[in-house]
Amino acid sequence: MEERVKCKSLHSKITSAKEAAGMIKSGMTLGTSGFTPTGYPKAVPEALVKMVEKEEDFKINLYTGASVGQSLDGIFAEAGIISKRMPYQTNNSMRKALNSCDVHYADIHLSHFSQQIRYGFYGKIDVALVEAAQITEEGYIVPTTSIGASPVFCSEAEHIIVEINTKKPLELCGIHDIYQPEDPPNRQPIPLVNPVDRIGKPYIEVDPSKIKAIVITDLEDDPIGFAPVDENSRQIAKNLIGFFEKEVEVGRLPEKLLPLQSGVGSVANAVLKGISDSRFKDLIFYSEVIQDNVLDLLDEGTFKFASGTSLTLSPEGFQRFYQNFDEYRSKVLLRPMEISNNPEVIRRIGSIAMNTAIEADIFGNVNSTHIMGSKMMNGIGGSGDFTRASYLSIFTTPSIAKNGDISSIVPMVSHVDHTEHDVNIIVTEQGLADLRGLSPVQRAEAIIENCAHPDYQKPLEEYLNKAKEGSCHTPHTLGDSLSWHEKFVQTKKMR
Numbered sequence: 001m002e003e004r005v006k007c008k009s010l011h012s013k014i015t016s017a018k019e020a021a022g023m024i025k026s027g028m029t030l031g032t033s034g035f036t037p038t039g040y041p042k043a044v045p046e047a048l049v050k051m052v053e054k055e056e057d058f059k060i061n062l063y064t065g066a067s068v069g070q071s072l073d074g075i076f077a078e079a080g081i082i083s084k085r086m087p088y089q090t091n092n093s094m095r096k097a098l099n100s101c102d103v104h105y106a107d108i109h110l111s112h113f114s115q116q117i118r119y120g121f122y123g124k125i126d127v128a129l130v131e132a133a134q135i136t137e138e139g140y141i142v143p144t145t146s147i148g149a150s151p152v153f154c155s156e157a158e159h160i161i162v163e164i165n166t167k168k169p170l171e172l173c174g175i176h177d178i179y180q181p182e183d184p185p186n187r188q189p190i191p192l193v194n195p196v197d198r199i200g201k202p203y204i205e206v207d208p209s210k211i212k213a214i215v216i217t218d219l220e221d222d223p224i225g226f227a228p229v230d231e232n233s234r235q236i237a238k239n240l241i242g243f244f245e246k247e248v249e250v251g252r253l254p255e256k257l258l259p260l261q262s263g264v265g266s267v268a269n270a271v272l273k274g275i276s277d278s279r280f281k282d283l284i285f286y287s288e289v290i291q292d293n294v295l296d297l298l299d300e301g302t303f304k305f306a307s308g309t310s311l312t313l314s315p316e317g318f319q320r321f322y323q324n325f326d327e328y329r330s331k332v333l334l335r336p337m338e339i340s341n342n343p344e345v346i347r348r349i350g351s352i353a354m355n356t357a358i359e360a361d362i363f364g365n366v367n368s369t370h371i372m373g374s375k376m377m378n379g380i381g382g383s384g385d386f387t388r389a390s391y392l393s394i395f396t397t398p399s400i401a402k403n404g405d406i407s408s409i410v411p412m413v414s415h416v417d418h419t420e421h422d423v424n425i426i427v428t429e430q431g432l433a434d435l436r437g438l439s440p441v442q443r444a445e446a447i448i449e450n451c452a453h454p455d456y457q458k459p460l461e462e463y464l465n466k467a468k469e470g471s472c473h474t475p476h477t478l479g480d481s482l483s484w485h486e487k488f489v490q491t492k493k494m495r
Contacts (some may be wrong), residue, residue: 001014001164001215003134003170003172004133004134004135004164004166004216005134005135005164005214006135006136006137007135007136007137007138007139009139009208009212010135010139010208010211013212013213014212014214014215015213015214015215016215017043017044017047017163017215017217018047018050019035019213020044020047020052020161020204020212020213020215021045021047021048021051021190022051023159023161023212023213024044024058024060024126024127024128024129024163025049025055025350026055026058026059027059027060027062027125028053028061028126028127029060029061029063029122029123029124029125029126029127030060030061030062030063030125030126030127030128030129030324031063031064031117031125031127031128031129031149031152031153031157032045032062032063032064032068032072032130032153032215033065033128033129033130033131033143033144033147033148033150033153034064034065034066034067034068034069034072034106034131034145034146035064035065035066035067035068035148035288035289035309035310035312035337036066036067036090036288036289036310036312036381037068037073037090037091037144037221037222037224037312038069038144038145038146038221038224038310038311038312038313039049039065039143039144039145039146039147039221039310039311039482040064040068040071040072040131040146040147040221040492041072041129041130041131041161041163041169042069042071042072042131042148042163042217042219042221043163043215043217043219044129044161044163044215045072045075045076045129046071046075046468048081049075049076049079049081050136050302051169051245052079053079058431059081059082059083059167059315060081060082060083060086061082061083061084061085061086061187062076062082062085062086063085063086063087063117063122063125063149063151063153064086064087064088064089064111065110065146065147065148065149065150065309065310066088066089066147066148066288066310066337066381066382067088067089067090067091067247067378068088068089068091068117068289069091069221069222070091070093070222071222073085073089073091073093073094073219073391074091074092074093074094074383075448076094077091077093077094077096077097077103078093078324080097080102082094082101082103082211083103084104084105084106085086085098085103085104085106086106086108086113086122087106087107087109087113087379088107088108088110088378088379088380088381089105089111089199089378089379090105090378090425093372094354094380095137095376095377098376099376105372105379107369107376107379107380107434108380108472109178109341109380109382109384110192110288110341110350110381110382110385111341111342111343111382111385111425112350113149113337113338114149114151114180114336114337114338115181115183115338117149117152117153117156118152118155118156118183118232119183121361124156124158125153125289126157126158126159126215127155127157127158127159127160127161128150128153128154128157128159128160128161128211128471129163130143130150130153130154130160130162130163130204131143131144131162131165131168132144132161132164132165133164133165133168133169133170133172133173134164134170134173135164135211137216138205139206139207139208139211139395140201140203140204140205140410141154141160141171141200141203141204141206142172142173142176142203142204143172143176143204143334144165144168144172145168145172145310145311145312145313145318145334145388146154146309146310146311146312147176147178147309147310147334147335147336147337148309148310148336148337149336149337149338150336151180151204151338152180152338153212153252154204154210155180155206157210158210158461159210159212160206160210160211160212161211161212161213161214161215162213162214162215162225162391163214163215163217164214164215164216164217165217165218165219166216166217166218167218167219167220169322169325171325172205172320173202174202174205174329174333174360175329175333175334176199176202176333176335177197177198177199177200177202177333177334177335177339178200178201178202178203178204178205178289178335178336179192179200179201179202179335179339180230180335180336180338180445181338189344190339190342190344190345190431192339192345192348192349193349194473195259195284195286195305195307195349196284196305196307196333197434198333198344199339199446200335200339200390208227209252210399210443210475211243216326216344217226219482220315223311223314223315223379224312224314226266226269226291226292226314227265227266228266229267229269229273230266230270231264231429232273232398232399232428232429233266233267233269233271233398233429234270234273234274235429236267236270236271236396236398236427237270237271237273237274237275238274239428239431239432239434240271240274240394240396240427241274241275241277241278241430242432243425243427243432243434243463244257244278244280245278245279255280256280256281256282256283257280257283257352258349258350258352258353258391258392259283259284259285259286259349259350259351259353260275260283260284260285260286260287260351260352261285261286261287261288261346261351261352261353261354261355261386261390261447262285262287262354262355263354263355263356263381263383264289264291264312265356266400267356267397267418268354268355268356268396269291269293271354271396272293272294272297273293273424275297275302276293276296276297276302278437280301280302281301282301282302282304283302283303283304284296284303284304284305284306284307284363285297285306285307286307286340286346286349286351287303287307287308287340288308288309288310288337288340288341288381288382289308289309289310289312289314290306290308290310290311290313290315290332291312291313292304292313292314292316292317295317295320295321295328298331298332303330303331303396305331305332306331306332306333306335307332307333307334307340308332308333308334309334309335309336309337309339309340309341310334310337311332311334323468323478324434337382340382341382341385341386342385343385343388343389344357344389346385346386346389346390347389347390347391350390350391351386351389351390351391352390352391352392352394353383353386353387353390353392353393353394354394354396355368355383355386355387355393355394355395355396356368356383356395357395357396357397357408357426358370358371358377358397358408359397359408359409359413359414360395360397360408360409360410360413360426360447360451361409361410361411361412361413361442362409362410362411362424362443362444362447362460362463362464363418363420363440363444363447363474364419364420364423364426364435364443364447365412365413365419365420365423366395366416366417366418366423367414367415367416367417368380368383368395368417368418369415369417370414370415372414372485372488372489373414373415373482373485374414374415381392381399383417383418384417384418384429387418387422387423388418388422392424393418393423393424393425394424394425394426394427395418395423395425395426396426396427396428397427397428397455398428398429398466399428399429399430399451399452399453400453400455400493404453404455404495405488405492405493405494405495406457406488406494407452407453407456407460407484407494408428409447409448409451409452409453409460410484410485410494411430411463411464411467411476411480411481411482411483411484412476412481412482414482414485420435420440420443423435424436426447426451427451428451428452428453430434430450430451430452430453430454431449431450431451432451433446433447433449433450433451434446434448435447439473440473440474440475441464441468441475444464444475445464447462448464455495456494456495463477463480466480
């Protein structure tokens with residue numbers, strides 16, 4: 001353990017998961033490591049659930065960087081011990097709990113979350129529970145495969161519990177770049193000009209006296225599943241690559257594009273695969289999540305550098321990463337989500353934001369969080385951070401869902417996450433609508449013609465024509481605007 005816990009004065013803090021869990025009391029707010037979903041604590045959460053299973057009134061608030069696995073979100077939700085959850089999740093059990101109002105859920109832009117923790121907007125953090133690869137001689141914490149909001153949890157928490165995960169190799173030491181900005185009125189520009197720049201430290205600086213427990217564990221992150229790439233996703237990627245090629249030809253993008261950001265999922269994977277098959281090389285990836293396909297692109301030279309806040313790899317991807325770490329060390333960097341998602345940085349470097357929509361309406365408003373307007377799916381995550389500050393904001397979605405019973409292009413979205421003012425491009429397998437500089441009616445015509453599925457094009461045209469009879473700037477017939485969603489709720493079909 002001397003190699004893992006180099007600070008000798010902290011050796012006396014090494015204890016069992018059960019004893020560490022006993023430090024977490026009902027009513028506390030717990031801030032944990034983890035981001036989409038990797039690098040989160042597992043041993044102490046499991047011990048806590050076992051310890052309080054007979055305490056009916058035990059409740060805590062759970063704050064993380066983003067989504068975490070079943071071993072944290074899932075078991076907490078199933079045990080019924082969560083009062084409030086922030087700022088993002090993807091777990092089925094947690095989703096069920098918050099949609100049944102058993103858990104209060106605040107869906108927050110990820111770039112806002114860390115600074116608002118420091119501002120005191122959400123009250124105090126009682127305990128920071130973070131997974132680490134190592135504690136340095138100074139007592140500083142080296143994260144594992146994600147950073148997320150761990151730095152702010154550690155700086156603001158009253159107490160810190162560290163899980164040293166021996167399954168995460170020490171080779172991870174050195175790929176982190178921890179930087180926290182000052183708060184207003186003392187904030188200075190973030191000195192990140194190029195995505196490859198290092199601006200911080202390779203560890204989280206903490207007061208070692210705040211570390212109250214160190215738990216040694218070898219638990220693996222829950223396996224990560226990736227949806228297969230289907231033909232619709234491949235066509236979306238083809239449409240988008242064609243757009244990039246035209247933008248380069250007319251001089252609106254450089255030959256090596258600009259730093260790319262991508263969401264997660266099958267469509268996002270297809271887009272990255274499409275870039276791999278294109279003429280574009282030596283690109284930079286500046287995003288949140290580094291997945292297996294990013295390693296592919298680094299290996300083949302399509303990407304020359306990847307910056308994120310988490311390594312969200314399959315077991316095979318992690319094995320590959322660790323075996324070739326000397327090669328990846330100079331090509332991969334992890335930052336706090338306050339930096340990876342920071343609008344100042346995103347605007348400065350000119351990111352191309354590529355995110356996924358649940359639905360988009362004919363005027364370009366996008367819903368990326370709610371099913372039928374009320375049921376939370378995951379959360380806004382970082383899509384808003386990149387959409388609002390990017391050089392180009394792009395949303396992709398298949399034109400239909402549920403075997404055609406749902407149109408992803410609708411008269412009016414049932415929930416708005418990204419307004420028409422922030423959305424430049426919408427892409428489906430049917431085509432691409434470039435909305436830049438268009439009036440509302442022009443946007444509607446472009447989206448219906450290029451993005452809507454043929455089964456829904458005529459009904460959308462009829463809706464728009466009827467709405468235009470009112471001669472409004474943004475024509476709607478309010479009685480019909482959500483009728484498609486209402487019909488689906490009643491009949492399970494929009495058609």
